[in-house]
Amino acid sequence: MKKSLHTISYAAVLGTACALLLTGAGRFTAPYREANAKAEEVRNILKVLDVPFELGASSQDLLDVFKRCVRQERRGDLTLYIYEDPDAARGVQAIAVPFAGQGLWGPIRGFLALKPDMKTIQGVTFHQQEETPGLGGEIGSDWFRDQFKGKTIEDVNGRAGIRILRGGSASGPNEVHAITGATMTSERVEKMLNAAIMQIAGEDIHHGQ
Amino acid sequence: MASSGPQTCGPCQGKGLATFKAGVWRENPISIQILGICSTLAVTGRLENAFVMGGALIFVTTMSNLFISLLRSFTPRGIRMIAEMAVIATFVILFDQFLKAFYWEMSKQLGPYVGLIITNCILMGRAEAFALQNPPLVSMVDGLANGLGYAAVLAIIGFIREMLGTGNVLGHAVLPAEWYVPNQLMILAPGAFIALGFLIALSNAVRSHEPGQGRP
Numbered sequence: 001m002k003k004s005l006h007t008i009s010y011a012a013v014l015g016t017a018c019a020l021l022l023t024g025a026g027r028f029t030a031p032y033r034e035a036n037a038k039a040e041e042v043r044n045i046l047k048v049l050d051v052p053f054e055l056g057a058s059s060q061d062l063l064d065v066f067k068r069c070v071r072q073e074r075r076g077d078l079t080l081y082i083y084e085d086p087d088a089a090r091g092v093q094a095i096a097v098p099f100a101g102q103g104l105w106g107p108i109r110g111f112l113a114l115k116p117d118m119k120t121i122q123g124v125t126f127h128q129q130e131e132t133p134g135l136g137g138e139i140g141s142d143w144f145r146d147q148f149k150g151k152t153i154e155d156v157n158g159r160a161g162i163r164i165l166r167g168g169s170a171s172g173p174n175e176v177h178a179i180t181g182a183t184m185t186s187e188r189v190e191k192m193l194n195a196a197i198m199q200i201a202g203e204d205i206h207h208g209q
Numbered sequence: 210m211a212s213s214g215p216q217t218c219g220p221c222q223g224k225g226l227a228t229f230k231a232g233v234w235r236e237n238p239i240s241i242q243i244l245g246i247c248s249t250l251a252v253t254g255r256l257e258n259a260f261v262m263g264g265a266l267i268f269v270t271t272m273s274n275l276f277i278s279l280l281r282s283f284t285p286r287g288i289r290m291i292a293e294m295a296v297i298a299t300f301v302i303l304f305d306q307f308l309k310a311f312y313w314e315m316s317k318q319l320g321p322y323v324g325l326i327i328t329n330c331i332l333m334g335r336a337e338a339f340a341l342q343n344p345p346l347v348s349m350v351d352g353l354a355n356g357l358g359y360a361a362v363l364a365i366i367g368f369i370r371e372m373l374g375t376g377n378v379l380g381h382a383v384l385p386a387e388w389y390v391p392n393q394l395m396i397l398a399p400g401a402f403i404a405l406g407f408l409i410a411l412s413n414a415v416r417s418h419e420p421g422q423g424r425p
Contacts, residue, residue, distance in 0.1 A: 007285040014280075014292055018299040025306050032310035040313065105321045130320045134254040134396060137320055181398060 035059055037128075042066045044127040048113040049083040049094045075203045078196075081111070094122045097200060101192030104184045106130035108139070112196055114153070121162075124148045124193075136185030147176040153197045160201040164190040221347040228339075228347055232354025239362040239405075240412040244330040249363060250401035252322050256379050259367025261308070261315050263360025265323055267353060269300045270335055274352030277340040284341075293336040294327070301326045331355055366404045370395045 039059035046053050046066060053065045073080045081096040096113040110126035124145050131137045138144050152173045154160045163175045164186045178186035221228070238244045245266075252262045276296050277284075284292050305323045308316040316323070326332070335355050340348040371377060374395035376384040384391075394400045 003285070007288055010283060010285055010292070011288055014295055018295050021299055022302055025303050029306045029310035033306070036309065036313040133252055133258065133318060133320045133322065135398065137318075140317075 039063075040127045044111055044125040045070060045081050045096055048096050048111045048123045048125045049081065050113075050122060051083055051085075076199070078199050078203055092116045097196055099192045099196035101188060101195065103129055103131050103188055104136050104182075105132070108189065108192065112193060114200075118200065119152050119154065121148045121151045121153060131185045132182065136179065136182040138179045138182065139185060139189055144179060151176060153200070160197050161194050162190065162197060164193075221350060222344075224343075224347050225350050228351045229354040232351055232356075233358040233361065237358040237362065237412070238331045238334070238355050239359055240409050242331075242334070243409075244334055245359055246405070248322050248325065248329060249359075249366065249405060250398060252319060253363055253367040253370050253401055253404070254374065254396050255318070256364065256367040256371045257315070258318055259363040260360075261312070262319060262322065263356070263363045265301075265304050265308075265326060266329070266331070266359050267356030268304055269297065269326055270332060270352035270356040270359075271349055272300045272352070273297045273332055274335055274340040274348040275345055277336045278343060278345040278348035281341050289341065290333075290337075293333060297332045297336070298327045331359060362408065365408060366401065369404045370400055374400060 036059075039062055042059075042062045043053075045051075046062065046069075049070065051065060051069050053062060057065070069083055069085055071082045071084055073082060078097055081098075083093045083095070084091065085093060094113050094115060095118065096111045098109065098111055100107060100109040102108070107128060108126060108131070109128040110124060112124055113122040114120065115122050126140050126145075129137065129139060131139060148162075151162065153162055155163075155172060155174045161174065163172070164178045165175055166178055168177075169175075232238070236242060239246070239249055248262060252258045273293070273296050277293055280292065280296075301324065304326075305316070308319070308323060335352055339351045343351070368378060371379075372383060373392050376382060376386060376389050376391045392400075395404070
């Protein structure tokens with residue numbers, strides 16, 4: 001009896017001490033983590049839209065550029081981020097839509113940017129992912145993302161959708177190469193991109209003049 | 210385990226140096242005990258990642274060994290492993306939060322591997338094999354030494370893989386692109402196995418020449 005009482009009180013005290021410590025640390029770092037996550041999102045929107053900004057810009061500078069150049073618009077369930085440079089008056093430059101889904105280890109979130117024709121891909125970024133570094137984590141690397149540039153979100157027959165295929169076999173206007181050793185991540189990314197593409201096709205968005 | 214000589218002076222009862230040497234070299238957690246291989250293979254594609262991961266492990270092994278040793282006489286045997294896990298997990302999460310708050314880029318690069326330190330066998334191994342039986346200070350030395358032993362192996366493999374795989378070290382070009390074609394294999398998972406295999410073979414070869422310290 002005495003022994004189990006000791007065990008229970010020990011567990012309670014240790015558990016409480018650890019929990020308090022972690023809660024304290026969590027609260028202390030929360031504003032920093034949130035600011036980082038927000039800046040990361042904004043940086044990705046600017047990057048995917050090809051909005052020029054300084055490489056070492058602070059979070060505040062990024063937010064300023066974002067507010068000045070990017071307009072947000074809601075279409076159904078979709079938030080569009082529309083890049084329209086107020087100084088150059090060249091009209092709409094690019095439109096980004098968010099996509100999200102479950103990756104191998106955790107959620108993946110990113111943006112898909114299209115040229116004003118709403119067919120040609122301007123770029124893809126991932127601002128949240130916990131994929132295996134060196135394998136699935138390569139979705140964040142330039143070689144993988146750059147493949148999407150200039151591809152279209154429909155095949156030659158006009159069917160909406162993009163395909164991420166095993167190395168060597170990607171040749172169509174809507175096909176890119178998957179990551180070797182990261183089949184699961186590649187398949188999931190393909191699925192979430194296509195979900196966003198279907199939404200775009202469904203909303204039938206037209207931009208331009 | 211550290212074998213103490215006849216001397217019993219100093220804050221670690223004369224066991225400090227032997228414990229330290231055992232952790233870093235004689236019983237190195239990776240090259241001798243072959244523990245913590247998963248993260249060793251996963252995060253060593255770049256030297257910088259290897260440094261931060263090594264730093265994380267040094268922090269966690271040192272602190273968890275200290276606290277587990279401090280608590281060792283009160284800890285009920287029946288729940289000692291869960292108690293060890295709680296202490297280890299606390300320090301791992303602390304480090305992870307710190308990275309997420311102040312080194313966001315690095316935290317992104319390491320992905321889930323900082324959190325996965327909780328399951329690293331080195332931590333449980335040191336807690337069970339050392340911290341439960343030894344006083345706090347020498348346990349801390351043991352944790353620090355094992356962390357350093359792990360970090361050193363990671364740094365060596367990270368250096369080899371980044372240099373051969375990309376031609377860079379810490380992002381600076383060292384092997385000129387004119388004549389060196391980066392071997393992508395070294396960045397991928399097989400490259401990690403190859404580098405680790407050579408490293409273990411080399412450390413065994415060196416050890417077999419040490420007087421009185423042949424292959425166990």
